[in-house]
Amino acid sequence: MDLTVSLFGIAREIVGQSSLTLTAPAGQSAAGLLAELRTAYPALASLRSLAVAVNNEYAAADVELHERDEIALIPPVSGG
Template sequence: MNLKIALFGIAREIVGQPTLEVSAPEGQSAQGLLQSLHARYPELARLSSLAVAVNNEYAADDTPLQERDEIALIPPVSGG
């Protein structure tokens, strides 16, 4: 399946673009996606934290991703 991932802040700068399309095995977990992105973009692994959001909620490591999901990478937030 193809996943479209929205990128923000330092994650957007590391990848060099605001969205990323990746092909992933059916049922890919949030954790599995992070692992494949860490391999492709080692600088992502150096961040204090990196979460996956699915449909505007933080996803647990074992959350299965689906093609129709709105997926985003969430580097350490710093609002306020």
């Protein structure tokens, strides 16, 4: 299945674009997607945290992804 992932903040800077389209196996989990992205873009692994959001909600690691899901990588945010 094809997944489109939106990237924000430092994740966008590391990857060099604001979105990616990836081919993933059926039943891919949020954790599996994150592992694949960290392998493809090793600098992502250096981030203190990196959240996956699916359909505008933070996703647990075991959430199964579907082709039409709205997926986003959200890096740590600082400020005050």
